[in-house]
Amino acid sequence: MTDPLQFVTAVLSSAGVAAALLAVAAWLAREWIGNRLSGRIRHEYDAKLAELNARLKLQGESTAMNLKAEVDRLSERRRQSAQALSEVQKATIERRLLAVEEVWAATVTAQKAMPSVFVFLDVLLDKEYPEAINNPKTGPELKAVDAFQIIEEALAKNASVVKRRPFVGNYLWVLYSTYQSTLFRMIYLVSQCEEKPEKLFWFSDSLIRRYIQAALGDELLKEFESLNISRVTWVHSQFTKAMLEAMDSLVAGHEYGEATIHQAKRMEALLLESAARRQG
Structure with a gap:
């Protein structure tokens, strides 16, 4: 017969093993459930992440396509605008060049209108001028100068140049007009x-000198007043130089400074004053 103490000890020992087994089973159950839950959560997370990535990829591709389409549209609009602007600029430059050519042609016409007797006068000193009237060669030429006919013919030849005024700017136009008025x-x-x-x-x-001062400035007026010969050549040379410089600036697209704008206003005011005096 078994000893009761041994039996109790055996029972307790058996109970301890069972409890341990139960504890192990409970731990394993928790681990298994945890792993199942963790796996399921991870699977759902991975699935949602993959879905989100796919959605973002589609959105990114769509956005990229939309952006590319917008960039292409803007590029095409910019190209068309640049092309249109280029065509407008080209047409404007062509009209400007044509206008400059016509103003120059009108200037040459005004120069050619000068009677040939001025060539002779240009080599005379001041004290020799009175002799020109009684000179058997220059006297008749001086008396034959018909200013009104000469001026009318020159103006008729240059009538079309007025249409070019908008394309040459105010400064070049009034400079040309002042030069022409000086010659006339x-x-x-x-x-x-x-x-x-x-x-x-x-x-x-006095009016000749005012024309020179308005168009060329005080310093060149002083230079003109100091001459005693070749004044006709001087007038042609200085006005031609000023006009060519103005034409170069215009063709190059340079903006006129404040001094040039003020000078243009002085010339324009003098031209208006002269016109009013003639009409009065």
């Missing part, structure tokens, strides 16, 4: 020398 004034004064010999001294005329 010289012709008119010389044409009056038979009745008024003092008119032969055209370079002493």
